[in-house]
Amino acid sequence: MNIKGTKHLFKIILAGAVFCCSSPPVFAASGPDLIVDKVFLKDKISKPGWACMDMRFPDEYAEGHIPGAVLMPGWISTLYAEDTKRSETLLPRLEKELGALGISNESHVILYGAVGRTTWNAVMFWALETMGCNSSLAKCTVQFYDGGIEGWQTEGESLEKTAGNPAAATFKAVPETKRGVKTDELMQVIEGGKKAVIIDVRTAGEFQGTDIRALRGGHMPTAVNVDFFKNFNATSSRMRPLSELKSLYKDIPADGRVITHCQTGQRAAYSYLVLRTLGYENVAIYHDGWRVYGSNLNLPVENETWYDFYKINTTIKAVQELKEKM
Structure with missing residues (x-):
């Protein structure tokens, strides 16, 4: 066999080895x-x-x-x-x-x-x-x-009542996914040392400080407000069409870091899911939420308002007095 034929045979053998020995493709969701x-x-x-x-x-x-x-x-x-x-x-x-x-x-x-x-x-x-x-x-x-x-x-599908009984498996979390954000990274963004968009998914009232659910009301400096309720149809509770959602988030760069937050993390998780569905890859949640951030007096707040303990205590006292009279 001449040199040219030998090279051709080698390529065929190499290709076959790669085909036989390589792992099957892994399903990837994105x-x-x-x-x-x-x-x-x-x-x-x-x-x-x-x-x-x-x-x-x-x-x-x-x-x-x-x-x-x-x-x-x-x-x-x-x-x-x-x-x-x-x-x-x-x-x-x-x-x-x-x-x-x-x-x-x-x-x-x-x-x-x-x-x-x-x-x-x-x-x-x-x-x-x-x-x-x-x-x-x-x-x-x-x-x-x-x-x-x-x-x-x-859609006509049936349900079952028998509880699932799967064979036990082993699950081990991997580190460094960067899907969660702590206060130190958040402050780097707020102070301009790190680039990211902070999306406050709470209501307009919470964002503006008129609805106070921590020691202070208001919002984080640089944060933009995209109410979580805008992500889904109010009647059906189904996620809005992607075309509408793309319009909703049109001012949020898809190739940058995006951080969502709400009061406790649940609303932020849904907005996180929406952004991931739109193709945003570098998304994370500040999972301590406003209840932690707004109650930490060392952290900056815009539209700052304060929880009125006197008003609440006065209301509680009035209710107690009313109950005693009944």
Whole structure:
């Protein structure tokens, strides 16, 4: 065989070796693919590597859920709304719980809940992304079924009452996802040392300081206000069409760092999901929220107002006196 023929044969052998030995492509969720419809969800039920997680209350889950779905323990979601220590201290427990639900670092998770609970439904999406899902750091993915349990039934699908009993798996969070922001990074942005857009997803009243839910009302310097309620249809609670959402966030650079925050983190999680669906990659949540920031007197506030303890105490006293007279 001549040299030319030998080189050609070598290329064929090399190509075959790459084909045989390389890993199969990993499914990756990003942009609009993060939101799935009923057809997609139904196709994945009971398929190896796929998991469906119900984010409703235990009694609702027991009354009927999407076939094969496992129930997310309520403490996981309230962890981000009631415990300002956040996931750092509870991460081992969270990893263990996910493993018990059959979710591993290679699982593809689809989340759903009651469609009207928009402040609750996206928390687990963000939590899984903070632990590495939908990134180059891990093989796990997480997506969201926007139709909720109501949409599933409306489209003619049945429910089951038998609780899911998946085989235990091992889930280990990966570090450095940069999906969560602490006060030090936030202050770098506010003081101009780091570039990012802070989106305050609270109501206009909270942003302007007329609705006070911490020691102080108002907002962070440089923050822009995009009310979380603008992300979804007020009647159906379904996410608005992407064309409308693109218009809503047209002034937010898609290639830069974006930080969302609200009072406790739940509303911020839904806005986070929307931005990720629009293709924003570098998004994070300041998960301490305004209740921590607004109560820290060392941090700067614009439109600063103060919680009126005298007014509240006077009202409480008046109510107590009224009750004594009854």
